[in-house]
Amino acid sequence: MAQVCTRKGCGKKFDRGDSTECWYHPSPPVFHDALKGWSCCDKRVISFDDFLSIPGCTKGVHTTEVEASASAPAKPVAAAAPSHVDENGKEIYGAAPSVAKDLTSVSAPEAVKPTQKTLDDTKTVNTSELQDPEGAEIPLGTKCKRNGCEVTYDGSNRDGCAFHPGSAIFHDASKGWSCCKRRVLEFDEFLKIAGCQAGKHLYLGPKEEKSDAIEEVSCRTDFYQTPTTVIVSIFAKKCEEAKSTIEFHDERLTLDLFHQGSKRFKTELQLFGPIIPEKSKYKIMGTKVELTLAKGNGLSWSGLRAGEAGAGMIRFGVSGRTGTIGGKEIIYRDQS
Structure with missing residues (x-):
């Protein structure tokens, strides 16, 4: 019969004599403000679900032994107090008299109340309204995703889930759920x-619906030039080279770029000057x-598109201090 490993961070089912590797956390968990993690690891997360993951x-072997919690240290026995003389001159052995305390002034400790910041930082997905799709095939051994439920699917058990619809709360040393009053x-x-x-x-969980809709967008375009080339930058992130055409x-220049999954930038540019298509190239970054x-023709472009003149004078210096390279004289295209 399959058993569940009791090591922290494992929780997998195993059979007797199973030599499958067990990866676990040998040290206790650490909860500080909104951060959660294990004292034996450096990783810290905010979500409780991420913490459990x-x-x-x-590395070790599976076990069903429950690790004993650290017991409270034994209360030390007070040493015998030295003798003293009372106001009547009698010598008395034992503890010296102490000043009486006003017990009514000592208030009982208040119950720990989570702050609003703690509640906001520890929010998890509310699974109370979510349901599995009708007729969905569930693999055997799949664990229930609801908070606080550890049941795995055995082929028929779809009902009888006891879970927490709220979020986990960790405040100072107190731990619990926002939907319950109990704190441990x-x-x-x-x-x-x-x-x-x-x-x-x-x-x-609910089936994720993938949208195939393509969003037509425009992309920022910039350029600079040398005496023989014009370098154009089109700011389209994560462009898909297999689907795009240039x-x-x-x-003129024809562009049809698919980027960031569902975005498309399609345009045709009438260029400021002629180019040599077979010597032109592109690179997707x-x-x-x-x-x-x-x-x-080696002429300077005052813009990228035909008719543009917003780029002003383009200098091709030889000293390297004017931001351009190459030519020794300036050649302008006749705009008349």
Whole structure:
């Protein structure tokens, strides 16, 4: 019969004599402000679900032994107090008299109340309204996704889920759920807090609907030039080269770029001057597409598109201090 490993961070089912590797956390969990993690690891997360998903850092074998919690240290026995003389001159052995305390002034400790910041930082997905799709095939052994439920699917158990619709709360040393009043100190005890709401198990969750709609967008375009080329940058992130097309023509440029999954930039540019298509090229980068256009006549472009004159004077210096390279004289295209 399959058993469940009791090591922290594992929780997998295993059979007797199973030599499958067990990855677990040998040290206790750490909760500081909104951060959660294990004292044996450096990783810290905010979401409680992400905390439960932190993989173990130590390799071992599965076990069903429950780790004993650290017992409270024994209260030290007070040493015998020295003798003293009272106001009547008698010598008395034992503890010296102490000043009486006003016990009524000592108030009982208040119950720990989570702050609003703690509630905001520990929000998890509310699964109370979610349901598995009708007729969905659930693989055997799939664990219920609802908070506080540890049941796995055995082929028929879809009902009888006891879970927490709220979010986990960790405030100072107190641990609990926002939907329940119970608070505990030990993390192991927190995991054992029974769910307060009943419903069906959630093994798969709702089916994600992928949208195939393509969004037509425009992309920022910039350029600079040398005496023989014009370098154009089109800022389209994560462009898909297999789906995109770039065509060079004598005096125009055709672009159809698919990027960021569902965005499309399609345009045709009438260029300021002629180019040599067979010598022009492009390069797709992570954040942009870079085109290198080979000039057809070596003249300076005052803009990228035909008729543009917003770029002003383009200097081709020889000292390297004016921001351009190459030519020794300035050649302008006749705009008349």
